[in-house]
Amino acid sequence: MVRSITVEGYEALKKALTEVQGPVFILFSGSPDDSGVSWCPDCVKADPVIERNLDRAPEDSTLIHCLVGDRTFWKDPNNEFRKDPQFLVKCVPTLLKFGSPQKLEEEQCCKDDLIRMLFEEED
Amino acid sequence: MKRLKPNKIDSSSSTDSKKTFSTKTRSHTFKSDTTQTTSSGGVSSSTDSKYLHSKVDACSIDKQSSCSGKTSTLTMLPNIEEIKQEVQKIIDTHSVVVFSKTTCPFSDKAKDLLKSLSVKYETIELDRLDKGSKYQAVLKELTGQSTVPNIFINGRHLGTCDNLLQAHCDNSLRDMLNKMSTSAVFDYDLIVIGGGSGGLAAAKEAAHLGKNVALFDYVEPSPLGSTWGLGGTCVNVGCIPKKLMHRASILGEDLHDAKAFGWELPEKVHHNWEVMKNAIQDHIGSLNWGYRVQLRDKKVNYINAYAVILDKNTIKVSAIKKNKTETKMTAANIIIATGERPRYPDIPGAKEFGITSDDLFSLSYCPGKTLCIGASYVSLECAGFLAGIGLDTTVMVRSILLRGFDQQCSEMIGKYMSKHGVKFLRGCIPTKIEQIEKGQPGRYRVTAVNADGAEVVDEYNTILFAIGRDPCTRGIGLENVGVSLNPNTQRVLVDAGEKTNIANIYAIGDIGDTRPQLTPVAIHAGKLLAKRIFEPSFTTKVDYTNIATTVFTPLEYGCIGYSEEAAIDKFGEENIEVYHSFFMPLEWTVPHREENTCYAKLICNKADHERVIGFHVLGPNAGEITQGYAVALKKGATKEDFDSTIGIHPTCSETFTSMHVTKRSGESAEVTGC
Numbered sequence: 001m002v003r004s005i006t007v008e009g010y011e012a013l014k015k016a017l018t019e020v021q022g023p024v025f026i027l028f029s030g031s032p033d034d035s036g037v038s039w040c041p042d043c044v045k046a047d048p049v050i051e052r053n054l055d056r057a058p059e060d061s062t063l064i065h066c067l068v069g070d071r072t073f074w075k076d077p078n079n080e081f082r083k084d085p086q087f088l089v090k091c092v093p094t095l096l097k098f099g100s101p102q103k104l105e106e107e108q109c110c111k112d113d114l115i116r117m118l119f120e121e122e123d
Numbered sequence: 124m125k126r127l128k129p130n131k132i133d134s135s136s137s138t139d140s141k142k143t144f145s146t147k148t149r150s151h152t153f154k155s156d157t158t159q160t161t162s163s164g165g166v167s168s169s170t171d172s173k174y175l176h177s178k179v180d181a182c183s184i185d186k187q188s189s190c191s192g193k194t195s196t197l198t199m200l201p202n203i204e205e206i207k208q209e210v211q212k213i214i215d216t217h218s219v220v221v222f223s224k225t226t227c228p229f230s231d232k233a234k235d236l237l238k239s240l241s242v243k244y245e246t247i248e249l250d251r252l253d254k255g256s257k258y259q260a261v262l263k264e265l266t267g268q269s270t271v272p273n274i275f276i277n278g279r280h281l282g283t284c285d286n287l288l289q290a291h292c293d294n295s296l297r298d299m300l301n302k303m304s305t306s307a308v309f310d311y312d313l314i315v316i317g318g319g320s321g322g323l324a325a326a327k328e329a330a331h332l333g334k335n336v337a338l339f340d341y342v343e344p345s346p347l348g349s350t351w352g353l354g355g356t357c358v359n360v361g362c363i364p365k366k367l368m369h370r371a372s373i374l375g376e377d378l379h380d381a382k383a384f385g386w387e388l389p390e391k392v393h394h395n396w397e398v399m400k401n402a403i404q405d406h407i408g409s410l411n412w413g414y415r416v417q418l419r420d421k422k423v424n425y426i427n428a429y430a431v432i433l434d435k436n437t438i439k440v441s442a443i444k445k446n447k448t449e450t451k452m453t454a455a456n457i458i459i460a461t462g463e464r465p466r467y468p469d470i471p472g473a474k475e476f477g478i479t480s481d482d483l484f485s486l487s488y489c490p491g492k493t494l495c496i497g498a499s500y501v502s503l504e505c506a507g508f509l510a511g512i513g514l515d516t517t518v519m520v521r522s523i524l525l526r527g528f529d530q531q532c533s534e535m536i537g538k539y540m541s542k543h544g545v546k547f548l549r550g551c552i553p554t555k556i557e558q559i560e561k562g563q564p565g566r567y568r569v570t571a572v573n574a575d576g577a578e579v580v581d582e583y584n585t586i587l588f589a590i591g592r593d594p595c596t597r598g599i600g601l602e603n604v605g606v607s608l609n610p611n612t613q614r615v616l617v618d619a620g621e622k623t624n625i626a627n628i629y630a631i632g633d634i635g636d637t638r639p640q641l642t643p644v645a646i647h648a649g650k651l652l653a654k655r656i657f658e659p660s661f662t663t664k665v666d667y668t669n670i671a672t673t674v675f676t677p678l679e680y681g682c683i684g685y686s687e688e689a690a691i692d693k694f695g696e697e698n699i700e701v702y703h704s705f706f707m708p709l710e711w712t713v714p715h716r717e718e719n720t721c722y723a724k725l726i727c728n729k730a731d732h733e734r735v736i737g738f739h740v741l742g743p744n745a746g747e748i749t750q751g752y753a754v755a756l757k758k759g760a761t762k763e764d765f766d767s768t769i770g771i772h773p774t775c776s777e778t779f780t781s782m783h784v785t786k787r788s789g790e791s792a793e794v795t796g797c
Contacts, residue, residue, distance in 0.1 A: 101408035108416065117419050 002057045006065040010080040013066045017098070022060035024098040025119070027109075028081060028089050030074060031067040039071045046093040046109035053112055057119040068092055203261070206254060210261045214275045219244035219300075222262060222273040226250060229284040230272040236291060242300060276300065279333055294660055299333055311337045313656070314438055314454035316430045316599060319355020321632030321645030322460035323414060328653035330421040337452060338423050339430035339440070345481040346467070346474045352411030353418075353425065356462055356633075357642040359407055364484035365504055367403045369675040372511020376677075383714035394512040396489035404485055432457065432600035435625055439600070456656055459606075459615065459623075459630045460649065461599060463592035463640070468496070472556030476567050477586045480505065488563035490514065491584030496553055498524045500674045502589035503536065507677040510544040517546040517583070519553060519571060525674065529686035532739050535722060539678040539741075542717070550574035556586055594634040604628065609636045619664050621652045629656075639670050671738075671753035673746035678720065681749030683756050685737035690726045699736075700727045702762065702782040703792045708743055709773045719793045723778045725762065733762035740775075748776045 007016045008031060017024065027050060030040030038044050054063060068074050068081050074092065081089040087096075096103035097118060108114050214220055219237065223230030225248050237244050249255035249271060263269040266280045274281040276299045281287060290296035313329045315322045318340025326338040342359075344350045351359035371394070378392055418425045431439045438452045465479035480501050483490065492515040495506040502518060503525065510516040518540075525533035541547055551571040560566040564584035571579045594614045601608065607616045607624045615623055615630035617638075622629055629652055632638070632645035647665055654661045671683040690699050703724040711721075726737030738752050755764065770777025784790045 101405060101412045103409075103412070104416070108420070111420065113419050113422075114416055117415065121415075 001059065002054050003062040004054065004065065005062065006067065008067045009069065010084075013064065016064050020062045020064070022062060023058050025057060025061060025063045026087075026094075026096055026098055027063060027065045028068050028087075028094045028096075029065065029092050030071065031069050033070065038067075040092050042106055042110065043093045046095070049110050049112060050095060050115055053115045053119060056116045203257075206257045207261050207265075209254075210258055210265070213245070213247060215278055217245040217275075218277055220247065220275040221245070222247045222249055222258065222271055222275075224248060224250040224271045227271050229270075233272045233274060233284040233287050236287060240291075240296075240300075277333075295333075295658070298657060298659075309436060309453040309455045311335050311424075311452065311454040313337075313456045313458065313653070314430070314452060315339070315458045315460060316432075316438070317355065317460035317462060317595075317632070318353045318414070318425070319460060319462045319632060319645065320357050320642040321462075321649040322355070322458065323353075323418075324646040324649030325458050325460065325631060325653045326423045326649075327417060327421055328650045329657060330418075330423045332653065332657045334653075334657055336423045337426060337454070338418060339426050339428060339438070341427060341429040343429075343464075345464075345479065347478055347482045349482040349485055351485070352408070353414045353427075354407075354411055358410050358414075360481045360484055362642055363407060363410070364403050365480075365501075365508070366675055367406070368399065368484065368508040369504065369511075371399050372508040372677065375511050375513070380710070380714040380716070396512070397487075399512070400484070400486065430599065432459075432603055432606075432628075435604050435627055455627060457628045458649070458652065459596075459599065459601075459628065459634065460632045460645070461595035461634055463594050463633045465501075465588060466591045466593050467588055468553060468590060470553055470555055472558070472567070473553075473588065476556045476558055476565075477588050479588050483587060486585075490587075491564045492582075493517070493585040493587060494519060494569055494581070494583040495587045495589055497588065497590035498522075498526070499589050499591060500525060500528075500676075502587070503540065503676050504674065505587055505589060506545050507540060507675075510540070511677055516544065517548060517581075519548045519551045521552055522550070527686075528674070528680075529682060529724070529737070529739050530688060532680055532682070532686075532722070532724070532741055535720075535741055536674070536676045536678055536680055539720060540676065543677055548573075548579060551579055554578075592633070592640075596634055606630075612636060614638075620655060621648055621665075639667065639672070641670065641672055644670060666757075669753065669756045671749045671756075673749055675746070678741050679743065679745035681738075681740045681745035683738040683749060683753050684735075685726055686739075687724070687726055687737065690728075690737050694728055694730070694736075698728065698730050700729050700733060700762070701725070701786040702727065702784065703786060704778055704782050704784060705792055705794050706742065706775055706778040707794050708775050710743075721775060722792075723782060725765065725779065725782060727762045735760050735762060735765065738779075740779075742775050744775070751776075752779065 003020070005016060007013050013026070027046075029043035029046070030038040033039045050063075057063065068089070069079075073079060081087050091105050093109040094103055094105050095109045095115065095118060102118055102121070104114050104118055219242055221230065221233055221237070221244055223234065223246055234244070234246065247258065249259055252258065259269065259271070262273050266273060266282075268282060270283060272284055274283070274287055279299075281290060281299070287296065290299065312334035313326070313336045315326045315336065315338040318338055322338060322340070326336050329336045340353050342350045349360075357363060375392075375394065378388060382388060415425060426440065428440045431441060433439050433451070435457070436453045436455065438454065438457070440450055440452060465481055467473045467477065467479070478486070483505060490509065493506075493509050494517045495502045495509075496519045498518065498520040506516050506518045523530065523533070524537050537547060548571065551573050553569055553571045555570045557568045557570075558565060559568055559582065566582055566584060567586055568580060568582050569586060573579050594612065596608055596613050596615060601615070604625050606628060608614065609616055614636035615634050617623055617630050617635045621631050621635065631648040631652055633640040635648075638644065638648075644665070644667070651663055651665055655663070669684050671681065673679060673681040685693065687701060701724060703722065705719040706721050706723060707718055708721060721742035722740070724737070724739040725735050726739075727733040728736050735756055738749065738756060740748050742748070765779055765782070768780045770780040784792050
């Protein structure tokens with residue numbers, strides 16, 4: 001069973017990464033605003049698509065759903081998610097396999113085919 | 124070019140007054156044209172208004188649908204998946220599906236057209252269906268289109284009535300419908316063997332045209348065990364890593380220059396091979412992944428397996444990874460794009476102890492003191508960046524440098540490299556390699572003989588063979604179908620349209636006999652070929668003349684068209700004029716780099732208005748300089764065109780706008796003052 005956890009912010013993500021084992025996938029998306037929905041419409045669209053393909057990921061893997069903060073924070077070109085060489089996130093949503101060059105960005109995160117490829121491929 | 128010529132005659136013969144007159148006439152005709160349309164537009168204006176009227180209809184349909192869509196979204200949430208599956212099933216199980224409404228004039232129009240073409244189609248009348256609005260919402264999600272008719276052909280979304288009419292007009296509809304018959308016979312419209320630049324381009328283009336495509340790519344590990352991902356030589360073991368390592372070496376030179384510009388740097392700077400290698404390999408990894416995403420997104424079936432042709436429509440799949448069960452696949456068309464791999468000399472120790480460019484860029488350890496064997500551009504480029512990052516580097520050359528390239532420029536490259544730390548062993552042929560010590564890197568003794576027959580022996584940590592490349596045309600079943608090869612080169616014989624002697628089998632990229640072995644050539648050939656195969660009205664072929672290229676040696680060398688030797692050969696010495704000039708990049712002056720090193724040369728055909736038929740430049744950023752001039756040469760630029768072009772100051776490239784010294788004159792081409 002794929003473990004799925006949600007963290008908010010950069011520090012929480014770094015901490016979570018020290019605690020997980022096995023393959024790690026990270027989904028970066030915009031945090032929910034006051035209405036309880038993410039300010040990033042593509043993130044909202046991507047969520048259910050990723051969710052319904054999660055069973056394609058290896059049994060022992062973890063999906064960390066990382067909320068990157070509000071729009072103003074995210075748009076800052078110097079925020080940690082963009083700067084950290086481990087992530088170098090350029091846009092939200094970004095779904096990546098941690099420690100590999102495999103990543104999907106924006107509308108790619110809404111495509112079943114591509115998400116399955118990311119979850120299924122071992123190299 | 125043919126169209127350009129008469130134009131030229133026109134403009135040169137027409138006087139200013141004539142020009143004004145013709146412009147006036149034109150504007151006059153234009154005016155009368157407008158009046159005509161507005162006044163005599165009985166018929167056309169009525170069609171216009173009809174068009175407008177129906178557009179309004181479309182809008183109202185849109186509104187209607189989005190309204191009903193909104194209300195339904197709330198109620199349909201629980202079973203949206205079910206509805207989706209229903210809709211998908213309808214699309215999948217019928218070759219042509221029209222989702223329409225009985226009240227919609229556009230739906231009628233679409234159906235009428237299909238009827239007139241005697242195409243069988245399935246109609247789903249959304250307004251007669253209880254779930255109609257839900258279907259429409261699902262269709263919108265699926266296709267982004269909320270209006271009707273919403274048309275699908277062979278499971279693919281075509282679009283609206285307008286899209287159908289458009290497809291009918293440009294004949295693509297016929298192709299889409301024809302696909303029903305071909306796909307019934309074969310698994311694929313196209314199978315591409317080889318996922319390099321050419322193969323990928325062809326596969327993507329065919330998929331873009333709505334074709335069913337499979338692409339095979341399998342990298343046979345090098346003798347040392349190096350292997351890599353999707354993308355072929357250029358991306359993995361060629362252009363990309365070489366240009367990046369070249370960049371690493373240029374940065375080293377720039378660091379040296381930086382001091383003259385006021386940067387205070389430590390006396391000793393070190394280069395870390397592993398950091399460079401990892402960073403470059405990371406980039407390559409993301410490119411490999413990017414290609415996979417592109418193929419998947421375009422519905423190209425990428426198969427990481429070795430394909431062998433059994434007959435002209437059948438492929439046998441061997442060495443399949445990941446438990447896939449297919450063993451044979453069929454296709455209407457096959458494109459071979461398997462590329463080439465480095466050649467090893469037949470001497471003791473070559474394969475055991477030597478490496479090639481297939482291994483160098485991913486080498487886990489710094490290669491140390493290196494011997495590059497061969498005088499190909501691969502050899503010189505590798506030697507150049509290895510010396511540039513501070514390694515003891517030697518090039519062993521049998522005879523001339525850069526065979527096929529302009530020999531004056533090639534020798535200038537050699538001279539520059541000699542001055543910048545690369546040793547050359549000219550007239551030498553290696554005879555054996557022995558291991559002295561294992562390790563990473565190990566130590567090896569290389570024995571060679573020189574022109575006098577004397578033995579030359581030295582020790583190196585790494586021996587890199589770059590003596591040429593062999594086409595991967597063996598072991599892929601070409602003999603099963605009788606594809607003709609050039610017996611000397613083993614490359615595939617192709618016509619101007621990349622077709623082999625077998626009608627539905629094509630070859631592109633480096634394996635094509637006489638083809639320039641350059642990535643952009645393969646990409647261009649692949650794209651055009653896929654279009655020609657699947658769009659009968661498309662006939663454009665690759666123009667293989669005047670293709671620009673650049674050798675990324677420490678002193679970069681860009682060229683287009685004829686070398687001086689080839690031009691003399693073809694036109695005769697008396698019929699060509701060679702203009703040349705050394706130049707000094709401004710950025711070289713402050714750090715006092717050597718003068719009379721960078722060089723520009725234009726070879727012109729005297730019999731043809733001094734048309735420029737050869738362009739050569741040696742200097743920083745030669746690739747960036749050369750690309751633009753390739754357009755000029757393609758358009759048939761003459762020396763006069765170059766002279767009348769105003770330069771950009773201060774640049775290296777401006778040299779080409781002010782070249783006046785001919786070789787014939789014997790005057791000095793050296794830089795004189797500013």
